Amino acid sequence: MDRTPRLLPREFVVKIHSRCNLACDYCYVYEMADQRWRSRPVRMSAETFEWTAFRITEHVRTHALEHVDVVLHGGEPLLAGMEAIRGFLTSVRSAIGGVARFSLQTNGLLLSEDVLSALLELEVRVGVSIDGTAADHDRHRRYRSGGGSHAAVARALELLQEQRFRPIYSGLLCTIDLANDPVATYEALVSFGPPVVDFLLPHGNWTSPPPGVGAYADWLIAVFERWYRAPSPETSVRIFGEIMNVLLGGRSRVEGIGTTPTSTVVVETDGALEGPDQLASSFHGAAVTGLDVTTASFDDAARSLVPTGLPLPCHDCEVRAVCGGGLLAHRYRAGAGFGHRTVYCADMFRLIQHVRQRLNSDIAALAGRSR
Template identity: 50%
Template sequence: MTGAKNAPVGMPLRQLILKIHSRCNLSCDYCYVYESIDQSWRGRPTTMAPATIEQIARRIDDHAHRHDLRDLQVVLHGGEPLLAGHDGVAAALSAIRGAFPATRFSMQTNGILLDERFLALLHEYGVRVGVSVDGGQAATDRHRRYANGRGSYDRIAAGIELLMRPEHAEIYGGLLCTIDIDNDPDEVLEGLLGFRPPRVDLLLPHGNWTNPPPHHDRPLAYARWLIRVFDRWYDQRPEPTRIRMFESIIARLFGLPSQTEAFGGEQLGIVTVETDGAYEQSDALKTTAEGGPATGLSVTGHSFDDVLEHLAVAAPYRLSQQCRSCPVVSVCGGGLRAHRYAEETGFDNPSVYCQDLLALITHIGDRVRADLNNAAVLAQ
């Protein structure tokens, strides 16, 4: 691919999140898209139009040539992306792969609509599939329900069991679990490991200083929950499951890159495109204020360089004074940006989970360093 010498200065696009469908077939009470302060989804098209997808493909082609990209990760997201239907998902994958053959695809879904036709399509384009589930049936059905209040676990589990078949191993990306500290951590981990996921993402409930997460009045409750999960996972090392939060903390303790924007400092080069073609920042910012993730730019009139340059100026990565003097700042990086928000001070604050992150990182560091010291002694 040519054109690198003319590439503009700055970070190229690294990950593109495409909201190909803006509605969902579940009504989870903790959903940061539909249940948070930003309600912009109400005015957006249900499905991303073919013309919008084609415009995105052209933007990708232009950006790839200007920056001489070797690859690009594109995440199909929603809402629930599978609601776009077999033909809609196929059209999006085909247009983007045609524009930039080195695209790496992934998808985040609730798994309810997974079927053999979808799986064949996802294999064709090498789409790694992540499924959202919160552990076993009781934990999952606590929040992940249909609009009529009925639990969704049975249908989600059926979709995951399809992915677990040996012939689908190469597209089974893992599971995403939103933490509820009212759920027993051992039971949650057991429920997740029962699906033999290659990776688990543990997601802290989105909240901030103005709109705190659940149980914010219980000091270190999230740290204690996560430490229980870490200790069991670390002691057992269950195959084949990796837990990205814990591995990212360990990596940062030794100066290595984090695998997630929630630790190690904000990761640049990530852009979201909504169903109407609007460029947005992280979905988590929907919990901060109305229009929290908005940029005012769209694929119709602006390139990916335009939006990345806009974000560098309008949403610079800065840490509060408290964070800069913290002994673990190089590990947590201040935590997720959305979790630092307060109406009066913007993002100039530590994470609303600050004390939990400090306790968790300290515990993991103590355990890992103790093992390394023991190994060194045995090696003498």
């Protein structure tokens, strides 16, 4: 019997440290429904690192994969220390070479010159979380003492922009706050020279809806117009690029846009194999598979994940191929599961239609000039 999972995992999020040196008030890991982080080991043990390296190697060899993506995550992953990170990468690469592509998502506070030099040597791409202007960022992304973290993150990004570190600069992640001016937010992010900007919709669902749901389309459309109409390209904005790619007949490369199946397996600090960690915003234990890296393969974990097909209510929607029903965590309703359209349905519909109209208008204009 074929034991290959319906969705073959190609991305692994490895939680190497389960605590953080910030106390962001919107964090889905620490502030939302699933509080299992409290009982997890603070740091991944040497044994769990070894088992994770083994499972990555096993998975690549079993399926003869040309590449897999390994994301070092947390908490704040740099709290695990560069020695642990170096040892883990060395174990994986000694077995499968460059097949595993490594990246790290950080709040930026520990990105010193020495740390960046080590990450450059190890070829680990670095993404940094920052929420726009100093005042807007510091409203949410604070130290436990209450002080804002923007100044420290900005110093790290000044380093990361230097020519020597540009090869590992993967981009910026910004959580949308409707209280923030969208164009000012975009321009603050672009000032740091990112190759890519990711805008993250606040996690929420039908039972616990995000604040201001229904107004995110206007916010994103304002950013889209500023980005799209720039005299010359400034950066890539992932949500807009993926929507345009699908509208033009391509396939999305990210979860939450398009209907291309995605399967991400998370390895927690205690070795638990779980589904996407944003499911923590849904309910306590939403990402649990009951499997462990010491006894189960990534294929076993993938077979246990919540199906991600198009929700039934979306089948007659004219933008279903672009929206794809939205991010799984945003479809949840207590007592009824994940079989709903995204709580951001109205926002995504309006955003996609706006992008479609802009593309159609510009394509028509280009065609007219070519006659």
